[in-house]
Amino acid sequence: MEIKENIGKDLPVKGLWKVEAPYYLVFYSEEKDGWMMNxxxxxxxxxxxxxGKGLGTCYLGSTRxxxxxxxxMKTAVAVAFGYPRSLLYRDPATAKRLPLKELCVFKDEIGEPLKNILKAVRLAPSAMNTQPWRFIVYHDRIYIFSCREFLPSQTMVAMRDLSMGIMLSHLSIAAExxxxxxxxxxxxxxxxxxxxxxxxxxTAFLLE
Known part of the structure; x- marks a missing residue:
């Protein structure tokens, strides 16, 4: 990872979805299977x-x-960040997310712990808010699937994989x-x- 300074707004950022910011965090990786999800x-x-420290952040897809x-190594993704000019937080209820009943197929009655994990997963950010994840849920495990791309370009597949990695991170953090x-x-x-x-x-297994 590397931080690039852009306070003077003279950094020639290139890409389809670029955001002006005082700083950019660049994540490098070897280009291997699963590198974007990782x-x-x-x-x-x-x-x-x-x-949590008051910084606003934004993933930048296809930005160099x-x-x-x-x-x-290659640039996997860049993140724009800095202190926001407006409110940093918003009410989770206002987030445009699909309801759990559209994301999940429930095969069993599940307890509150698993429900709370799924609520955290539901709020995970994704590229263009596509929410490319679906789940088959049992009382002790969750089968995790990624949605097929309508137009499976290299860029869209990479952004889907990045989003899946973000969601899996929310899953792990919520459980912890x-x-x-x-x-x-x-x-x-x-x-x-x-x-x-x-x-x-x-598959995410809930162990005793």
Missing amino acids: AGYVLEPVLLYMT IPGPEPAG ELWLNLKIEVEEQMVKKSYKSGAYVA
């Missing part, structure tokens, strides 16, 4: 911490900040805050199956 998973706790990249033992793993038998509307990502 970027979202690693970055989101950092951004939540920054928000000038400067050399570390050897063997609730003192729940949650294990996320990829089940090979699920990977091998074909799904009509998306792809299997992982």
Whole structure:
């Protein structure tokens, strides 16, 4: 990760979704399988911490900040940040998010701990607010799927994967805050199956 200063607004930021900001956080990674999902998973706790310190943050998809990249790495994503001119927080009830009944298929009655985890996951930010995640929920586990892209360009797939990583980070953080033992793993038998509307990502197990 690297911080780029732009207080003088002279940094030639390039990209489709660029935001003027006094600072940019640039996340570099090796370009491997799952690299964008990993970027979202690693970055989101950092951004939540920054928000807690009063900083406004914004993920920038397909944006490039000038400067050399570390050897063997590429820019995965950049984040604009700085102190906001208006209110930093808003009422979660005003967030434009799909209701849980549209995100989840509930196979069992679930307890309050799992409900609270799903509420936190529902509020996770995503590229263009696409909310590309769906869940099949049992009392002790959550099967996690990503939605298939209508126009599966390289950019849109990358932004979907970044969003999925952000969501998985919210899942882990919520479980930790609730003192729940949650294990996320990829089940090979699920990977091998074909799904009509998306792809299997992982299973979250709620352990005793």
